[in-house]
Amino acid sequence: MRLNKFLAERLGISRRDADNLINSGRVKVDERIAELGMQVLEAQDILVDNKKVDFPHQYTYLMLNKPRGYVSSRRQQGNTPTLYELLPEKWQALKTVGRLDKDSSGLILLTDDGNFAFEMTHPKFFKIKTYIVELDHAIAPLHQQMISDIGITLPDGVSKLFLTKLPDESGQITGKNLQVEMSEGRNRQIRRTFAALGYEVTTLHRIEFGKYQLGDLKPGQYLEVKK
Numbered sequence: 102m103r104l105n106k107f108l109a110e111r112l113g114i115s116r117r118d119a120d121n122l123i124n125s126g127r128v129k130v131d132e133r134i135a136e137l138g139m140q141v142l143e144a145q146d147i148l149v150d151n152k153k154v155d156f157p158h159q160y161t162y163l164m165l166n167k168p169r170g171y172v173s174s175r176r177q178q179g180n181t182p183t184l185y186e187l188l189p190e191k192w193q194a195l196k197t198v199g200r201l202d203k204d205s206s207g208l209i210l211l212t213d214d215g216n217f218a219f220e221m222t223h224p225k226f227f228k229i230k231t232y233i234v235e236l237d238h239a240i241a242p243l244h245q246q247m248i249s250d251i252g253i254t255l256p257d258g259v260s261k262l263f264l265t266k267l268p269d270e271s272g273q274i275t276g277k278n279l280q281v282e283m284s285e286g287r288n289r290q291i292r293r294t295f296a297a298l299g300y301e302v303t304t305l306h307r308i309e310f311g312k313y314q315l316g317d318l319k320p321g322q323y324l325e326v327k328k
Contacts (some may be wrong), residue, residue, distance in 0.1 A: 103138070103141070104123060104135055104139040104141050105120050105123065106155075108128070108147075108154070109154075110157075116127070120252065121242045123135050123136065123137055124137065127150050128148070128149050129147070135147075139220075139272070142265075143280070154315050159213075161192065161325065162210065162211075162327065163211040164210055164323065164324050164325075164326050165187065165188070165204070165210075166208065166209060166214075166319060167184050167187075167207060168187075168321050169203075169205065169206040170201075170203060170204075171184045171203065172184070173182060173202070174196055174242075181203055187321050189212075192211065195211035195213055195214065196211065197210070197211050198212060198218045198221045198223050199221070202289055204305070206305070206306045206320065207232070207308055208307045208308060208310050208314075210313065211322070217328060221310070221311060222286060223283055227284045228306060228310065229284055229309070229311065230286065230310035230311075231281070232280070232283075232306060232308065233267070233304070233308060234280075234283075234292060235275075235278050236277045236300040236301065238300065239275050239277050240266075240277070240279065240295075241276075244300075245266075248261070248264055248294060248295075249263055253298065255293055255297065256286075262283050264280070265280040265324030266279060266314050267277070267280055275308055292305065
């Protein structure tokens with residue numbers, strides 16, 4: 102990167118002002134007085150008035166297809182493996198953006214960018230999450246309407262999900278297979294919502310989180326993505 106562009110971006114000034122700083126001798130690169138037109142690298146030390154100006158931190162954004170049977174925490178729970186066992190050493194410090202419980206699978210994001218994690222999980226940003234859900238028995242039309250239109254009152258508040266019936270493997274629509282969309286993310290919210298009406302969720306698989314889509318990513322595979 103050209104030095105004047107770097108200074109303009111990091112100090113919030115124009116490139117002309119950055120050039121003036123360089124011309125005045127107030128900028129050093131690796132302890133040497135900088136010159137106009139210099140190119141700089143992240144490994145170099147850049148100082149203005151003897152104060153270091155850092156390159157922006159390069160955050161990591163990772164998408165993982167979490168298999169069923171893994172917990173979304175760094176600490177192992179009994180004999181249950183943690184999803185971090187699926188990741189190489191260089192990404193062990195990343196934090197999950199929300200969670201999927203042990204019996205759920207699908208798209209989970211990991212990052213070291215706290216602002217990104219907040220924007221993806223706080224309800225005010227309204228990030229839609231989409232799941233494929235299978236129930237132990239067909240949902241009644243009245244219950245589907247209640248969940249989608251009114252919401253179900255749980256101990257931690259009303260849970261409102263948007264449901265669409267899906268065909269099963271034979272192509273039949275039985276009412277057991279559903280697409281579920283939600284913008285919240287309370288602990289085991291989908292499972293608790295259906296349980297309140299007498300249903301057990303036998304399969305829960307997340308396929309979308311905001312703009313991120315699982316696509317063809319196989320269970321246990323991960324992919325570095327852009328913000």
